Structures are given as structure tokens and as C-alpha cells.
């Protein structure tokens with residue numbers, strides 16, 4: 001039988017801030033944009049007592065807790081701490097599947113011969129994370145990923161919960177279906193309308209109830225409610241998607257503004273992709289209008305790329321098509337993402353051009369010259385900060401939009 005841990009740092013960004021800045025300890029805070037249009041990226045446990053949650057608009061969070069402290073995010077610092085935490089994981093097993101900066105599955109089946117039983121390993125990992133970072137983590141233990149993930153949430157914060165094979169049904173049955181990973185509000189509503197509120201309800205629901213709701217996925221839903229999951233821990237998939245997005249204080253309306261922002265976001269996505277030595281085969285954009293309706297568009301291509309110019313040209317095509325569908329829209333949030341990630345092919349800066357342009361798309365400039373330039377810009381950026389380097393095309397457009405840079409929030 002496999003032994004899987006799901007380790008999840010408690011209120012990660014908020015806890016890092018409280019740990020780094022003692023004056024914030026014991027205080028309700030969120031990490032996020034301080035503008036009235038921002039969103040909470042994380043909420044401290046003190047803030048959660050007021051009903052403040054991550055992903056909640058800052059404005060609403062402030063209504064619930066007027067003395068809430070808003071701390072601007074420091075992603076670099078969170079990445080640093082994350083590396084320490086993942087370093088602890090890798091001391092116990094090479095089979096680490098990161099889900100985000102603060103969350104991972106660990107397959108410790110074989111590690112038990114060396115380090116002790118899975119609960120012993122979990123205790124040691126928690127203690128070492130605490131020692132090296134000052135932070136607490138919650139750990140779920142089970143024989144599969146689904147149950148481990150559910151378990152890590154049961155005793156949060158600083159939790160340790162082991163779901164044994166013999167306890168699966170009694171542990172899961174009373175839980176609300178909202179605890180089932182991957183089930184969103186739309187599905188809850190459908191389940192609720194069918195009178196299904198708990199895992200037990202779902203596990204015991206007959207086909208005639210589930211089939212109309214989920215079609216061919218009905219039996220899979222029932223399996224999950226029963227705690228069945230065969231997915232292996234996949235260590236090579238470090239990230240499946242990299243994206244950046246920005247919410248603007250003032251809605252963007254001019255096409256030129258949108259293009260400038262798209263170039264900036266594509267550049268950031270490309271830099272992160274190259275920083276992690278990945279290439280991606282799907283580019284996506286996310287657009288939220290002034291009326292909060294949100295759209296995503298994506299497009300896949302071959303071969304995968306990490307080139308900013310290629311990412312931008314696809315993002316531009318997607319945005320132009322979206323804009324044609326919704327002419328005159330004002331945009332409050334814009335995002336660019338890249339998925340279908342694969343490890344980057346070794347890029348030799350001095351090798352002759354040897355790549356073929358992506359199939360099925362006419363890219364304005366897929367030349368290797370651009371690919372050679374990108375890593376150079378990344379290095380300068382790493383040394384002197386992101387603002388040190390702007391692509392000329394970015395600068396041109398920014399210059400044309402006088403004062404536009406004031407609209408940005410970082």
C-alpha cells in the first residue's frame with residue numbers, strides 16, 4: 001500500500017509576513033493589493049475570524065474587519081521560503097509533486113524503511129519546516145492523493161491527520177461535498193438541488209440521480225466520494241501552468257493600452273518560464289470586464305516555446321479575437337498564462353539558428369535572435385530588478401501613453 005503525504009503551509013503568505021515582522025503577529029491581515037479594487041491573496045487566521053478569506057475583494061474584507069492590515073505581497077520572499085520548505089521535502093523523498101509554492105504531495109512509501117512510518121516522517125517534516133522557517137504546516141496522510149489532500153485540511157492549522165484504510169468511510173461520509181477537491185460552486189449547486197450535501201450522500205446516490213447531473217462522469221464522482229484515487233505522485237510535473245495577471249485601478253479601454261499591458265504581461269510570463277527552464281505549448285489570456293464578467297481564451301501550438309515574442313504574438317491574436325467579440329469593452333483585469341509545460345530544450349546562445357517556427361500559426365518574429373535576447377534580459381532583470389529592463393517595443397508604447405504607467409498596480 002502506498003503512503004502519501006499532502007503538506008500544506010498554513011496561511012502561507014500571511015504567515016511569512018507575520019514571521020518576518022513581529023509587529024504583525026496576532027493581528028488580522030491580508031496580503032494583497034491595497035487599492036479598493038484589489039483582492040486578498042492570503043488572510044491571516046486572525047482575519048479569518050472576521051470571515052475574511054483569500055480571493056475576497058479587499059473592499060469586502062475591509063467591511064468585515066475595518067482594522068484589517070493590508071500588506072503588499074513580496075513574491076520573491078515567498079519563493080525563497082518555498083525553496084526551503086521544498087528542500088525539506090526532498091530530504092525524505094525524491095517523489096515530490098508541487099502544487100503551488102506552499103503545497104505538495106509526497107510519496108513516502110519507500111522512505112519508510114529509512115526514516116520510520118509515514119506519521120513519523122510527517123512529524124519530522126513539520127518540525128524541520130518549523131525549525132528552518134519558523135512556520136507551521138498541516139499534513140494529511142493516506143494511501144492516495146485525494147485522501148491525503150482532504151486529510152491535511154481536517155486539523156488546520158498546524159494539523160496532522162492520518163486517514164487509515166479502515167477509517168475512510170467513517171471519516172468522509174459526514175464531510176460536506178464542498179471539501180471534495182476540484183468541486184466548484186456550480187457543482188455544489190447541482191448536487192444540492194439533488195439533495196446531496198455530504199460525501200455519504202454522494203457515495204450512496206443511485207445512478208438515476210447522478211447520471212442526469214454528471215453524465216459519463218457519474219461513476220467517477222461516486223468513486224471520489226468513496227475515497228478512491230489511483231493517480232500517482234508525479235514529481236517531474238513541477239508546474240503545469242504559469243500565469244501573471246493584473247487588476248487595474250482604472251479600467252483600460254484604449255486598444256493601445258491593452259496591447260502595452262499584454263506585452264508587459266507576456267514578458268513577465270516568458271521570464272518566469274525561462275527562469276524555471278520550461279517551455280510551454282499553450283498560451284492563454286484572461287480578461288475581466290468592468291462589469292466583472294470574465295473570459296479566458298487559449299490556443300495550443302507546436303513546438304513549445306519560452307520566447308516572449310512568440311507568447312506575445314499568440315496572446316495578441318487571442319485578445320484581438322476576444323475584442324472583436326466584445327467591442328468597446330472596458331477591462332479591469334488582464335492576464336497571460338502559458339501551459340502544457342515541458343522541460344526546456346538546452347538553448348545554446350551561440351548555436352546557429354536551428355528551430356522551426358510553431359506549426360499552424362504565423363508568428364511575426366519567431367527568430368532565434370529573439371530567443372537569444374530573452375535570457376540576457378532575464379539575467380539583467382535578476383541582477384537589477386524587473387524595472388531595469390523594458391523591451392524597446394514596451395517603451396515605445398508606454399511613451400505614447402503618457403502617464404499610463406501611473407495606472408499600474410504592482
Ligand SMILES: [Mg+2]
Pocket residue numbers: 008009010011012102103
Ligand atoms: Mg496553504
